Amino acid sequence: MRYKILLSLFFSVVQIFLGLSQLQKHVLIFRPTFGNSEIHLNDAYYRIGTNDSIQLETVKLYVSNIEFLYKDSVVWKEKKSFHLLDVSDANSLTISLDIPVAIKYSYVAFNIGIDSTTNVSGALGGDLDPTKGMYWTWQSGYINVKIEGKSNICQTRNNEFQFHLGGYQNQDNALNKLFLRISGKNRISYIQIDVEKWLKSVDLSKQNHIMSPGQDAVLLSGKLIEMFTVTK
Amino acid sequence: MKRKKYILLSCMLFLCFSAFITIKTPLFRKPPNWPEPAYDFSKNPLSERKIQLGRILFYDPILSRNNTISCSSCHLQYTAFTHVDHALSHGIEDRIGTRNSPALVNLAWHKSFMWDGSINHLDMQALAPMSNPSEMDESIDKIVHKLQGTTLYPKLFYEAFDDSIITGEYVLKSIAQFMLTIVSANSKYDSVMRNQATFTLQENNGYILFKKHCAVCHTEPLFTNLQFENNGLEVDSTLKDYGRMLITNRSEDSITFKVPTLRNIEFSYPYMHDGRFKKLNDVLKHYTTGIHASKTLSKYLKDPIVLSSNDKVDLVTFLLTLTDKHFLFDPQYSYPRSVFYPDSKK
Numbered sequence: 001m002r003y004k005i006l007l008s009l010f011f012s013v014v015q016i017f018l019g020l021s022q023l024q025k026h027v028l029i030f031r032p033t034f035g036n037s038e039i040h041l042n043d044a045y046y047r048i049g050t051n052d053s054i055q056l057e058t059v060k061l062y063v064s065n066i067e068f069l070y071k072d073s074v075v076w077k078e079k080k081s082f083h084l085l086d087v088s089d090a091n092s093l094t095i096s097l098d099i100p101v102a103i104k105y106s107y108v109a110f111n112i113g114i115d116s117t118t119n120v121s122g123a124l125g126g127d128l129d130p131t132k133g134m135y136w137t138w139q140s141g142y143i144n145v146k147i148e149g150k151s152n153i154c155q156t157r158n159n160e161f162q163f164h165l166g167g168y169q170n171q172d173n174a175l176n177k178l179f180l181r182i183s184g185k186n187r188i189s190y191i192q193i194d195v196e197k198w199l200k201s202v203d204l205s206k207q208n209h210i211m212s213p214g215q216d217a218v219l220l221s222g223k224l225i226e227m228f229t230v231t232k
Numbered sequence: 233m234k235r236k237k238y239i240l241l242s243c244m245l246f247l248c249f250s251a252f253i254t255i256k257t258p259l260f261r262k263p264p265n266w267p268e269p270a271y272d273f274s275k276n277p278l279s280e281r282k283i284q285l286g287r288i289l290f291y292d293p294i295l296s297r298n299n300t301i302s303c304s305s306c307h308l309q310y311t312a313f314t315h316v317d318h319a320l321s322h323g324i325e326d327r328i329g330t331r332n333s334p335a336l337v338n339l340a341w342h343k344s345f346m347w348d349g350s351i352n353h354l355d356m357q358a359l360a361p362m363s364n365p366s367e368m369d370e371s372i373d374k375i376v377h378k379l380q381g382t383t384l385y386p387k388l389f390y391e392a393f394d395d396s397i398i399t400g401e402y403v404l405k406s407i408a409q410f411m412l413t414i415v416s417a418n419s420k421y422d423s424v425m426r427n428q429a430t431f432t433l434q435e436n437n438g439y440i441l442f443k444k445h446c447a448v449c450h451t452e453p454l455f456t457n458l459q460f461e462n463n464g465l466e467v468d469s470t471l472k473d474y475g476r477m478l479i480t481n482r483s484e485d486s487i488t489f490k491v492p493t494l495r496n497i498e499f500s501y502p503y504m505h506d507g508r509f510k511k512l513n514d515v516l517k518h519y520t521t522g523i524h525a526s527k528t529l530s531k532y533l534k535d536p537i538v539l540s541s542n543d544k545v546d547l548v549t550f551l552l553t554l555t556d557k558h559f560l561f562d563p564q565y566s567y568p569r570s571v572f573y574p575d576s577k578k
Contacts (some may be wrong), residue, residue: 122355123404130359131373131400137363138350139479214481226339 019066023098025187028066028108030085030093031231032059032193039087039195048200051153057149059087059195060134061224062127066097068105069179075103082114084127084134084191105184112224113144113175116168141166141213144174147195153209161204165221167213172197174213174221180230190231197226243279260340263417264426265455269340269373270487276405277427278412281392287412289403290390291567294378296324296368303361303407305332305408308567311412312496313337319375319507323367332507335471335500337493337559340412347505348461348476349488355408372400379478384571416495416559417453424553425453431553437543438550445519445537446547449491449530455554460488461530464523468506475505486528498555512551 022212032039034046034056045053063083068076076099099105119141134143140229143166152160167174182189201223210216259278262390264271265422280523289295293302301324306315313336315321331347351360361367362375380398390396392406423429429440442450451457460476467473467487476485489505499559503509519537523529539547559565569576 026507045521118351122272122353123401123408125399125401129400131376133371133373135356137359139350140356150250198495 022101024101026068026097026099026184027136027188028095028097028191029094029188030063030191030193032085032087032093032195035194035196040182041088046196048196052151052204054148054149054151054199054204056087056147056195058146059193061085061145061193062111062142063095063113064111064118066095068099068103068111068184069107069109070103070105074109075105076100080126081110081117082127084132106181107179108182108189109177109179111175111177113166113173113221114142114168116173117227118142133153136164136166136212139212141168144221147198151204153205155205156208161208162210163202163210163220165210165217165224167217169213172213172215172218174217174222176225178225180228182230188226192231193227194229195227198223201226259411261415263422263453266417266560267341270343271340273412276355276408279392279410279467281388282406282409284407284410285388285392286406286563288384288568288571289407289571290410292560294382295362295370295375297370297374298324299503300324301368302569303358306367307336308359309562310499310560312416312560314448314498314500316499316501320500323361323364324369326364327405329364330473331505332502334490335496336411336414337495338351339414342458344458344490348479349490350479355404355412356497357411358407359403365427372403375496376400376403379488391404406510414565416499416556418555418558419495419556421550422453422556428490432549432551433545435553436550438546438548440552441547445539446494448532454493456491458491460485460490461532462526462528463489463491463504464525464529465504465506465508465519466524467507471506473506484528487526494551495554496560498552499560513544516547520544551561 034044034054037044037046039056039059041059042055042057047053047057061084063085064081066078066081066083067074079096083095084092110159114128118124123130128142130137134140134146136143143164145163145165147161147163149161151161152159154161165174180191182190200219202220207216211221250467259280260269260273273555288304290307293299293305296303303325305314306323307322315333319332320328321328322328334345334347339345339354339357341356343352345354345357346360351357358371362372376398385398388394388469389402395402411479418437420429420431424431449457449461449463462475465487474486475481475489477488479485497503497512501510501512503512503515509515515541519533521540523533523536524542
């Protein structure tokens with residue numbers, strides 16, 4: 001009898017061990033949209049109000065420090081977790097994660113942007129390489145999010161608007177953390193990024209460019225969270 | 233017994249050999265009695281090949297949009313790695329910037345870079361002049377593309393990084409490595425501090441005056457406290473340069489600039505962030521009778537500095553002991569002629 005208990009205990013330990021070492025993919029697929037329409041850069045025109053028309057040229061943003069949570073505690077963290085999502089590059093919109101089979105989770109969390117430690121860590125590679133065009137050259141720091149385009153309501157040269165949102169120091173810290181409820185069973189999550197929701201919080205006739213860290217960048221970065229929803 | 237001897241002997245040989253290796257390759261040496269460097273070498277470990285690659289990039293105008301301007305255009309070794317004779321440095325197509333180029337020296341000890349501290353890490357420093365429209369006017373991705381298309385660089389990057397696909401990270405890290413090795417610590421002043429030489433009476437008097445009036449900002453051994461100060465210069469009405477405030481948006485940073493080093497000051501003229509003073513005498517005149525009081529004036533300059541004309545001569549005599557001839561002519565920092573002109577004779 002005792003022998004049997006020991007044996008079953010042994011097997012369950014082995015099972016847990018296998019579950020922790022065995023990996024399974026969980027894929028995050030980001031779908032950038034304007035309202036419910038797909039985004040076509042430099043091509044399609046979108047409308048928020050009745051008298052405007054908006055064309056998008058650049059939508060790039062960093063997703064970093066991806067974590068999975070279960071009952072309010074972090075159960076898994078991606079190492080070196082920095083991903084540049086670029087609407088012009090479809091491959092960049094899929095993030096494939098290797099997660100131990102045994103781990104249960106119900107939330108995914110990540111930063112929109114780059115944390116302050118990484119911002120002061122010197123030259124980095126991969127998606128953080130400064131050749132990706134997401135680093136300020138005249139003042140050190142990553143650009144968390146770039147949204148650029150044209151709108152007839154912008155009284156600017158070529159009706160352009162340019163938002164380079166970033167900043168990591170003290171009161172200028174523009175980093176935001178986001179929690180999204182996901183199903184651990186599906187192993188694939190579709191996350192919509194609705195740029196319209198963010199653009200609605202900007203009055204393009206008055207505010208059409210942010211190119212440096214500061215209070216405006218912090219304020220508008222706080223609204224980025226609203227763009228993200230998990231869809232089926 | 234004999235065997236024991238052998239073991240002992242081979243151990244000693246091994247120790248000697250390993251000591252020899254560590255002595256032979258000091259790619260970066262902290263001068264004695266200097267503070268620990270601020271740069272985290274563990275994230276970018278020095279190697280001879282990376283340093284040499286950085287040196288070649290430093291001297292190569294390929295970094296600029298039209299291949300005419302290199303880092304060394306404004307940072308010349310013989311003039312303490314700065315741009316002499318020009319109050320404001322000029323870059324591509326003779327475009328003139330708004331500041332005097334800083335001297336590149338002892339950068340491993342700095343935590344921020346540029347007159348306004350806009351750059352937070354030595355690795356990222358080179359990005360600023362590369363993309364500034366009046367300096368090199370080129371973007372890092374185009375630079376990487378140009379380098380990749382040469383016959384020289386993919387090989388050099390492969391040798392340095394085990395990777396012939398060039399990245400922005402590699403470019404910046406190798407330039408940083410070269411800049412880290414630019415250390416000046418062999419002036420007469422340094423010899424005196426190491427008890428290998430003595431000051432003349434005049435130099436010594438100058439040193440006493442220096443410690444009394446200047447050292448609080450120009451702190452030894454770097455001759456800068458690495459802080460930002462308003463040193464009483466009136467804002468130039470054509471440049472309207474408010475220094476660090478333009479970066480931090482804080483009013484208390486108005487008209488503050490990073491305290492520059494005084495090492496090799498004999499060769500780094502003209503002086504101040506906008507190069508407004510050509511001679512050291514002009515600088516001393518400013519600090520004694522020219523201070524322009526404003527809200528953010530350095531607390532160290534609130535009381536007037538009084539120097540007799542003899543004092544001024546002595547102080548300048550001391551400042552000249554900060555000249556490091558060995559540094560200014562050290563071939564390890566010089567133009568890598570054999571790389572750019574492999575067929576030419578030395």
